[in-house]
Amino acid sequence: MPYTVTAGDLSKIILNETDVTAAVLQNIKIILTTRRGSVPLYRDFGIPMDFLDQPMPLAKAKMIAAVREAVENWEPRAKVLSMTFQEDVSQPGRLIPTLEVEIDGT
Numbered sequence: 001m002p003y004t005v006t007a008g009d010l011s012k013i014i015l016n017e018t019d020v021t022a023a024v025l026q027n028i029k030i031i032l033t034t035r036r037g038s039v040p041l042y043r044d045f046g047i048p049m050d051f052l053d054q055p056m057p058l059a060k061a062k063m064i065a066a067v068r069e070a071v072e073n074w075e076p077r078a079k080v081l082s083m084t085f086q087e088d089v090s091q092p093g094r095l096i097p098t099l100e101v102e103i104d105g106t
Contacts, residue, residue, distance in 0.1 A: 002081055006098040007032035020077075024103050027075045032067065032097060045074060059095065060085060067097055077104045 003021070005028045013030070017023035034046030047070050051062035068080050078101045086096040 002100050002102055004098060004100055005029060005032075006086070007096055020105065021103055024075060024077050025101075028071060028078060028099065028101065031070050031074050032099075036070075046070065056093070056095075063095060063097060067099070071099070071101070078102070079104070 003025060005025045008029060010029060010033060013026060014022070017026055031046060036046040036048040037043050039045045047063075047066050051059040051066065054062065063085075064083050067083060071078055071080050081100045081102055083100070084098050086098060088094045088096065
């Protein structure tokens with residue numbers, strides 16, 4: 001069963017989440033909103049920001065590759081099926097990824 005997850009409000013984080021599906025979706029949100037290199041002792045965690053300041057088509061392609069790799073590495077229970085982007089008109093150049101994922105065992 002596919003689920004949709006987007007980089008969003010992290011104020012609703014529940015530590016020690018007992019529902020597997022909710023935990024996986026929460027972990028993906030955290031991955032999407034973490035800049036690689038910003039987590040002490042886990043410098044490889046998150047998304048590299050090498051797509052910043054690139055032309056939009058190139059930035060989207062680089063971001064798709066980076067997100068897929070990060071989810072594979074840090075949340076192996078999920079498989080990225082597709083990715084789209086929301087663009088905020090009030091903040092030109094800002095890409096907000098929305099993923100459709102499948103979770104193993106659900």
